[in-house]
Amino acid sequence: MSGTAAGPAERVADGRRPRPKLRPERLRELSLLAVIGVSVLVFSQLVDNYLSGSFFNRVTTSMAITAVLAAAQTIVILTRNIDLSVGSIVGVTAYVTGEYLAAHQTTAPVLAVGLAMLMGCVLGLLNGTLVAYGRVPSIIVTLGTLAIYRTWLIDHANSRTITADSLPQWLVEFPQRTVVSLGGLDIRLVLTVAVVVIVALQLALGRLRWGRWVYAVGSNPDAARQEGLPTERITLGAFAMCGALSGLAGFMFLSRFGTITVAAGQGLELASVAAAVVGGVSILGGSGTLIGALLGALLIDLLELSLVRVPEISVFWRDAVLGALILLAIAGDVAIGKRLRRFWTSPARHSTKPPEREATTDA
Amino acid sequence: MRDRVLRWRTELLLAAILLGVVAVNVSLSPFYLRTGNFVNMFQLSIEKAIVAVIMTLVIINGEIDLSVASVMGFSAAVVAALHEGGSVPFAVAVVVALLAGAGAGLLHGLFVARMGLPSLVVTIAGLIGFRGAARVLVGDRSIGDFPEWFDRLGQDPLVGRFSLAFIIFVVGIVAAGVVLQRTAFGRSVYVIGNNAEVARYSGISVARVKLALLTTSGFVAGLAGVLFAARLGSVRGNLAEGFELDIITMVLLGGVSIFGGSGTLVGVALSILIILNLRSGLGLANIQATTQTGIIGALLIASVLVPNLVDRLGSWRRRSGPAVMPPPASSDTGAGEVRPVVTDPNRTAHRG
Numbered sequence: 079m080s081g082t083a084a085g086p087a088e089r090v091a092d093g094r095r096p097r098p099k100l101r102p103e104r105l106r107e108l109s110l111l112a113v114i115g116v117s118v119l120v121f122s123q124l125v126d127n128y129l130s131g132s133f134f135n136r137v138t139t140s141m142a143i144t145a146v147l148a149a150a151q152t153i154v155i156l157t158r159n160i161d162l163s164v165g166s167i168v169g170v171t172a173y174v175t176g177e178y179l180a181a182h183q184t185t186a187p188v189l190a191v192g193l194a195m196l197m198g199c200v201l202g203l204l205n206g207t208l209v210a211y212g213r214v215p216s217i218i219v220t221l222g223t224l225a226i227y228r229t230w231l232i233d234h235a236n237s238r239t240i241t242a243d244s245l246p247q248w249l250v251e252f253p254q255r256t257v258v259s260l261g262g263l264d265i266r267l268v269l270t271v272a273v274v275v276i277v278a279l280q281l282a283l284g285r286l287r288w289g290r291w292v293y294a295v296g297s298n299p300d301a302a303r304q305e306g307l308p309t310e311r312i313t314l315g316a317f318a319m320c321g322a323l324s325g326l327a328g329f330m331f332l333s334r335f336g337t338i339t340v341a342a343g344q345g346l347e348l349a350s351v352a353a354a355v356v357g358g359v360s361i362l363g364g365s366g367t368l369i370g371a372l373l374g375a376l377l378i379d380l381l382e383l384s385l386v387r388v389p390e391i392s393v394f395w396r397d398a399v400l401g402a403l404i405l406l407a408i409a410g411d412v413a414i415g416k417r418l419r420r421f422w423t424s425p426a427r428h429s430t431k432p433p434e435r436e437a438t439t440d441a
Numbered sequence: 442m443r444d445r446v447l448r449w450r451t452e453l454l455l456a457a458i459l460l461g462v463v464a465v466n467v468s469l470s471p472f473y474l475r476t477g478n479f480v481n482m483f484q485l486s487i488e489k490a491i492v493a494v495i496m497t498l499v500i501i502n503g504e505i506d507l508s509v510a511s512v513m514g515f516s517a518a519v520v521a522a523l524h525e526g527g528s529v530p531f532a533v534a535v536v537v538a539l540l541a542g543a544g545a546g547l548l549h550g551l552f553v554a555r556m557g558l559p560s561l562v563v564t565i566a567g568l569i570g571f572r573g574a575a576r577v578l579v580g581d582r583s584i585g586d587f588p589e590w591f592d593r594l595g596q597d598p599l600v601g602r603f604s605l606a607f608i609i610f611v612v613g614i615v616a617a618g619v620v621l622q623r624t625a626f627g628r629s630v631y632v633i634g635n636n637a638e639v640a641r642y643s644g645i646s647v648a649r650v651k652l653a654l655l656t657t658s659g660f661v662a663g664l665a666g667v668l669f670a671a672r673l674g675s676v677r678g679n680l681a682e683g684f685e686l687d688i689i690t691m692v693l694l695g696g697v698s699i700f701g702g703s704g705t706l707v708g709v710a711l712s713i714l715i716i717l718n719l720r721s722g723l724g725l726a727n728i729q730a731t732t733q734t735g736i737i738g739a740l741l742i743a744s745v746l747v748p749n750l751v752d753r754l755g756s757w758r759r760r761s762g763p764a765v766m767p768p769p770a771s772s773d774t775g776a777g778e779v780r781p782v783v784t785d786p787n788r789t790a791h792r793g
Contacts, residue, residue: 160561162686213753214745215699221686222738229735351565361559394576394678401570405552405563412556 103367106358109414110373113407114380121384128387131262137376137383138265139253142272143330145375147346148353149276150323152371155354156283157316158296158363159209159216163201164324164350166227168343171198171328173231176240176338183246190249194329195322201227202321206314216317224347228340235340242336252333268330273372275326280368292316297364352400353378356407377403451696454748455711458740462715466722473725480602482717487606488513488665488672489684490713493691494614495661497709498621499654500692503634503701504553504560506658508545508567510684511575513666516542518575520667521584521676531588535667542663543656545571550655554648560655568685576678585675595671606668613661618706626650634701687734691716694741715740 122128147164154161175194179185201223208219242250255267283289295302295312303309327346332338351361357374359366381403385396466473483490492509499506516538523534545567552563599605621627629650633640641647670676695712697704716737723733 208742208746212742212746213749214742217699218693218745219742221690221693222742224686225734225738229731229738232729232731348565348568352569355562355565361562392577392580394580395573397569397573398571398577399573401566401568401573404566404569408558408562408566409552409556412558 103358103365103370107367107370107373110357110370110377114373114377117377117380117384121388125384125387125389128384131264133383133387134263135266137380138269139334140383141376141379142266142268143327143334144346144349144353144379145272145276145372146323146327146330147350148357148371148375149279149368150320150327151347151350152354152357152359152366152368153279153283153292153316153323154216154320155351155359155361156292156296156363156366157313158299159313159316160220160351160361161202161205161317161320162217162220162347162351163205163223163227164320164327165343165346165348166224166231167198167201167321167324168328168331168346169340170201170227170231171195171325172332172338172342173235173240173340175329176245176332179246179249180240180244185246187248187252191326191329194332195325198325198328199318199322202317202319202324203314205321206317209317210310210313220347228344232340237340240332240336240338245332245336249333250336253330268333271326271330275323276368276372283368288312288315293364295363349378352404356404450748452705452708452711454744455694455696455708455715459711459715459718462718462722466718466725469722469725473721476602478721480598480604480607482721483607483610484604486687486717486720487604487610488669488681489688489691490717491606491610491613491665491668492658492662492684492688493709493713494610494617494706495654495658496688496692497695497697497704497706498617498630499560499658500689500697500699501621501634501701501704502630502651502654503637504651504655505689505699506546506549506560506564506655506662507685507689508549508564508571509658509662509665509688510681511568511571512542512545512659512662513669513681513684514575514679515545515571515578515666516663517666517670517676517680518578518678520587520670522578524587525584531591535591538667539660539663542666543660546656546659546662547652549659550652553655554651572678572682575680579676579678581678583675583677587671587674591671592674595668595674606672609664609668614706614710621706626653630654631702634698634703636702690737690741694737694744696744 118129147168150164151161171194174197175190178193179190205216205219205223208214208223209216212219253266253268256264257267257270258265283292291302291307291312294305294307295309299309302312328343331343335342353375354366354371355361355374356377357366357370357372359371359374378400381400382396385391385399386393391399472478492513496506496509519538519541520534523529523537524531529537549560549563549567552558553560594605597604599608621630629640629645632643632645633647633650637647666681669681673680691713692704692709693699694715695704695706695709697709719737719740720730720733723736724730728736
């Protein structure tokens with residue numbers, strides 16, 4: 079069916095490249111990689127002993143949590159919703175899992191992770207039910223549950239703190255677990271888990287029918303509903319998945335810090351939104367990739383941890399620079415991205431639409 | 442009559458909730474009804490209430506400003522840093538701080554209005570950035586020792602029992618109400634919130650309205666920050682941290698649609714009263730502040746959920762009645778949908 083439609087596009091494209099592969103999203107990810115590369119270069123000039131194995135390890139360990147949360151947030155944002163309760167879910171799951179492990183020292187690690195994810199999933203389902211079936215806007219629901227989940231935790235904890243020495247040994251050592259060691263660079267288990275989860279989810283979003291549905295719901299909810307897509311179930315699923323991933327992040331948080339107070343995870347909701355947005359996920363839904371969110375998380379954590387080490391810059395500059403960076407990232411995206419996208423779509427306008435439809439029908 | 446009741450349904454619901462809360466409070470404590478208690482109730486969150494007024498306009502306009510708490514902290518930090526520097530008179534420091542707040546708002550406004558970026562994203566950047574700026578200015582110190590007149594302005598009543606901040610709040614909400622309901626500018630705020638595209642075609646300068654609102658939002662947040670500094674008598678880097686959620690809760694509980702285009706300041710005033718009374722009552726019942734926050738969170742969700750469920754129940758009954766055509770597949774998008782995303786702008790704009 080695309081035979082006639084693709085004709086002109088191929089003709090135009092023939093001049094430069096037969097089948098252009100660099101979609102705007104890819105370009106966005108590549109430019110993020112470039113920014114990350116440049117920042118590493120700049121910081122290595124500013125800071126003595128910057129390019130060390132230990133710093134790499136610190137950044138990647140810290141980034142694992144942000145990346146998982148950014149992925150969680152991205153899935154919800156793709157459906158044109160937002161989840162402001164992820165920080166509270168991290169707090170609840172980290173605390174309760176810690177409490178459980180302190181009481182049951184012999185619990186298998188897989189069971190502990192499962193517990194955290196299940197708990198997060200339940201909290202996410204509650205959000206999703208209110209959004210999808212109660213038809214309450216997600217920002218209202220999750221603003222409410224942000225407070226409710228935290229309140230429950232404070233009540234439940236009753237000003238007790240989970241301490242690292244009450245936790246099983248394997249959990250405390252978990253962040254140091256290394257899969258491969260290349261010279262001084264350790265590829266930690268937490269990083270591997272985060273990357274595997276994100277790549278798997280990205281593949282699912284790109285290749286599975288469910289993934290296309292998520293994008294469809296986010297791009298145009300009304301159209302998706304009229305097409306007969308189960309929009310409610312898709313939204314519910316996105317929130318459930320976001321909750322489960324937040325639970326996973328909660329487990330990582332627990333293992334990384336060991337000491338968990340009732341304030342655990344506070345503010346992570348905004349960090350996750352920021353990472354997704356820097357990674358090119360459109361806050362209006364329907365566009366963006368998890369790989370982008372992963373890079374966004376990497377850039378944010380890299381800058382956070384690097385700025386602290388520049389002697390001329392006080393710790394207090396960190397947030398100011400981060401805010402400016404986010405503004406720059408999105409403004410740059412609009413200034414350059416819009417033009418690129420126009421350049422991308424105009425010659426290929428005839429060819430891009432039909433294949434998309436083709437992809438949906440054979441699902 | 443029925444029409445009017447329906448039009449003011451949200452406000453009536455809120456008024457009923459408020460009456461219920463007040464009734465419970467009265468039964469809890471005989472001291473509740475004293476004027477002093479009423480003033481105290483306001484005293485602790487008056488700065489949030491002031492910012493909620495401008496936030497109402499921003500949200501009706503279809504945008505949001507998440508940076509308000511950080512801008513509060515930022516302008517308070519400007520006052521503190523200039524005071525510590527000691528080279529300018531204190532009144533000048535206050536003026537500079539107010540301008541700094543307006544400048545922060547202008548910056549957000551330029552990104553939103555001129556570049557067309559979503560305000561949610563721009564003001565998240567502002568939330569992080571201006572909090573950072575406040576920390577840069579104040580560091581990990583606590584700067585105090587302000588002139589006596591400044592502390593007194595924040596802590597003592599100015600007219601009768603009412604503090605300067607309370608008077609600013611009352612004047613502000615009345616002025617904003619007049620602007621919103623009685624002026625062309627107010628009308629365009631609603632129209633843009635309903636449908637920015639339509640507004641543009643009907644000759645409204647969308648960018649200018651958004652720029653004006655976000656700049657004002659920054660200014661008001663700056664003002665609230667300075668008032669907060671005066672009330673506390675000292676400034677730390679984390680002043681007002683986390684307030685944005687409370688402020689947005691005040692607005693949304695007041696029936697303002699998060700999608701823009703509908704809502705009234707009457708509703709927001711009622712919701713502020715509900716929240717303050719609820720906190721006061723829960724305080725009387727010895728319930729901790731964190732639990733109070735959770736209860737308000739539940740109330741926020743319920744305030745939208747309950748009308749939705751009632752609507753859906755109504756449409757379900759109509760649908761299952763006899764002699765009615767089988768509903769089209771998409772019929773549940775109508776009555777059950779979140780409250781007016783698209784309403785007749787003229788109708789909404791003339792409410793009140």
